Amino acid sequence: MLEVSNISVAYGKHLAVDSIGLRVAPGEIALILGANGSGKTSLLKAIAGMQPATGASVRLAGRELAGLPAHTIVEAGLALVPEGRGVFGELTVRENLELGAFAKRARPAEAKNLRHVLELFPRLGERLAQQVRTMSGGEQQMVAVGRALMSAPEILLLDEPSLGLSPLMCKELFAALARIRDKGLGILLVEQNAKRSLAIADRGYLIANGRIVGDGSAASLRDDPAVQRAYLGAAEPGRAMPPPDGA
Amino acid sequence: MFTAALTSGLVLGGMYALIAMGLTLQYGVARIMNLAHGELMIAAAFAALWLFTSAAVNPLLGLLIIVPAAFAISGTIYRLLLTPLVRRAPNRDALEVDSILATFGMLFVIQGIMLVMFGGAYFSYSFLAFPVTIAGATVAANRLLALAFAAVIGLALYLYLTRTRLGTAVRAVAVDPQSAPLVAIDVRATAALAFAFGGALVAAAGVLVSMFLTFNANIGVVFTMKALIVVIMGGVGNLLGCLVAGLILGLAETFVATFVDPGLTLATTYALFLIILLVRPQGLFGTASR
Ligand SMILES: Nc1ncnc2c1ncn2[C@@H]1O[C@H](COP(=O)(O)OP(=O)(O)OP(=O)(O)O)[C@@H](O)[C@H]1O
Numbered sequence: 284m285l286e287v288s289n290i291s292v293a294y295g296k297h298l299a300v301d302s303i304g305l306r307v308a309p310g311e312i313a314l315i316l317g318a319n320g321s322g323k324t325s326l327l328k329a330i331a332g333m334q335p336a337t338g339a340s341v342r343l344a345g346r347e348l349a350g351l352p353a354h355t356i357v358e359a360g361l362a363l364v365p366e367g368r369g370v371f372g373e374l375t376v377r378e379n380l381e382l383g384a385f386a387k388r389a390r391p392a393e394a395k396n397l398r399h400v401l402e403l404f405p406r407l408g409e410r411l412a413q414q415v416r417t418m419s420g421g422e423q424q425m426v427a428v429g430r431a432l433m434s435a436p437e438i439l440l441l442d443e444p445s446l447g448l449s450p451l452m453c454k455e456l457f458a459a460l461a462r463i464r465d466k467g468l469g470i471l472l473v474e475q476n477a478k479r480s481l482a483i484a485d486r487g488y489l490i491a492n493g494r495i496v497g498d499g500s501a502a503s504l505r506d507d508p509a510v511q512r513a514y515l516g517a518a519e520p521g522r523a524m525p526p527p528d529g530a
Numbered sequence: 531m532f533t534a535a536l537t538s539g540l541v542l543g544g545m546y547a548l549i550a551m552g553l554t555l556q557y558g559v560a561r562i563m564n565l566a567h568g569e570l571m572i573a574a575a576f577a578a579l580w581l582f583t584s585a586a587v588n589p590l591l592g593l594l595i596i597v598p599a600a601f602a603i604s605g606t607i608y609r610l611l612l613t614p615l616v617r618r619a620p621n622r623d624a625l626e627v628d629s630i631l632a633t634f635g636m637l638f639v640i641q642g643i644m645l646v647m648f649g650g651a652y653f654s655y656s657f658l659a660f661p662v663t664i665a666g667a668t669v670a671a672n673r674l675l676a677l678a679f680a681a682v683i684g685l686a687l688y689l690y691l692t693r694t695r696l697g698t699a700v701r702a703v704a705v706d707p708q709s710a711p712l713v714a715i716d717v718r719a720t721a722a723l724a725f726a727f728g729g730a731l732v733a734a735a736g737v738l739v740s741m742f743l744t745f746n747a748n749i750g751v752v753f754t755m756k757a758l759i760v761v762i763m764g765g766v767g768n769l770l771g772c773l774v775a776g777l778i779l780g781l782a783e784t785f786v787a788t789f790v791d792p793g794l795t796l797a798t799t800y801a802l803f804l805i806i807l808l809v810r811p812q813g814l815f816g817t818a819s820r
């Protein structure tokens with residue numbers, strides 16, 4: 284169980300994340316929906332220790348992680364697939380996956396996790412010797428998710444994994460995420476693709492200007508007219524409402 | 531004469547390659563442009579000389595003492611002197627500039643200490659200096675031994691970086707330090723490790739060079755310059771590039787000295803460097819991670 288409370292991120296005077304709290308249980312997908320610039324990336328980076336945060340408590344299985352360096356947080360069982368993937372493009376698929384298991388916690392189950400990842404993304408198995416830089420965006424995203432899974436995490440954070448993927452790739456990726464959840468991992472998913480992500484998520488949070496402005500089960504969010512207006516492109520009866528930027 | 535020049539060139543080139551590998555590791559991974567690199571090499575050469583002349587320790591045994599010591603000293607230099615710069619630097623470019631200034635100062639400190647201890651005179655000692663004949667050319671045995679050791683050390687480093695997980699982590703920090711923490715790599719510790727490895731490599735080169743070249747306390751900077759040229763020629767962070775560029779430089783210098791005029795060696799070095807910069811500014815092999 285990941286429990287985050289009162290986390291804030293400031294860039295100079297600008298407060299990008301304003302005292303957010305959330306939790307992710309094992310075996311569930313918690314979704315974060317929010318417009319561009321609402322602070323989603325800052326929030327995930329702060330939880331993963333990649334971005335300094337203030338006043339936060341980040342507890343994983345009861346252990347306090349706030350303030351620890353990012354590499355130690357991975358060791359504690361929390362893995363981030365960042366915006367833009369963060370794969371090692373110069374290295375091969377095999378080397379990327381091998382580095383995924385760099386954490387000591389990942390070593391005992393490394394062979395099993397590798398089998399699991401290759402089962403989830405069979406395409407990676409065919410491309411083990413390929414330099415990641417030369418792969419398609421969707422394949423690179425699979426490397427990023429696979430690499431994160433190799434660290435044997437309890438909680439997986441994903442920042443817009445479907446960005447730039449074709450509908451088919453996107454479907455494949457989301458099916459994989461659902462299977463990862465079914466194995467008992469907790470997933471915190473940031474997405475712009477509200478329709479697809481609400482279809483696999485269990486719960487969701489709405490975030491605007493760095494604050495949580497709503498939350499609920501995936502079903503209740505799907506039926507919420509405000510959500511439909513803002514993220515699902517539905518028009519209000521009577522007048523047409525354009526969706527906000529980028530949604 | 532051709533074979534003699536060829537073997538001498540290979541020996542010299544092997545030394546350049548080893549020195550440059552140390553520099554490229556320090557620069558590529560730790561982003562420290564170490565201008566005191568050659569000074570550590572000459573310090574190692576003096577240590578080998580001292581062990582040989584006053585304690586009768588042969589330089590090959592000396593390697594076993596000097597190389598680990600250089601590893602420890604370089605690691606300590608990184609932790610004590612360079613870590614404050616790393617902490618302070620807002621980004622890796624700023625660190626590069628700071629490190630040039632800091633190691634430029636370090637160059638004079640180490641050189642000064644050596645000048646006080648040994649003065650400016652040239653030193654050498656005679657170890658396995660008997661001639662060996664291969665393919666019709668005579669070469670001193672110590673040169674062949676130095677080349678063999680350089681080859682073994684270079685190969686071991688290459689295998690370590692490409693075939694082990696820790697080596698792969700070192701390359702990951704070189705290519706993408708921002709992403710490395712995502713896979714539990716401690717970037718600062720890895721940088722310190724790479725810096726220490728670089729020091730160990732150049733110290734090994736110093737010991738090997740001391741077996742067959744005369745050296746003095748001022749000469750380190752010449753080797754730093756050549757290592758820089760080899761690193762840029764081979765592509766920054768590229769170990770195989772270091773090997774090829776080092777050999778090219780060693781051979782070119784020796785052939786020009788043998789068949790044209792010894793006074794033109796330095797001119798050859800810079801001419802080669804200029805040509806490569808003009809034709810392939812990214813280096814012979816680009817800045818790949820292997
Ligand atoms: N390094 C930075 N320096 C200054 N401001 C930043 C920095 N990173 C983000 N911001 C600002 O913080 C706010 C939140 O940015 P963030 O990237 O977290 O949003 P996001 O919800 O992930 O947006 P997107 O959907 O476009 O990815 C934005 O106003 C952004 O301009």
Ligand SMILES: [Mg+2]
Nearest residue numbers: 323324325366
């Ligand atoms: Mg973002």
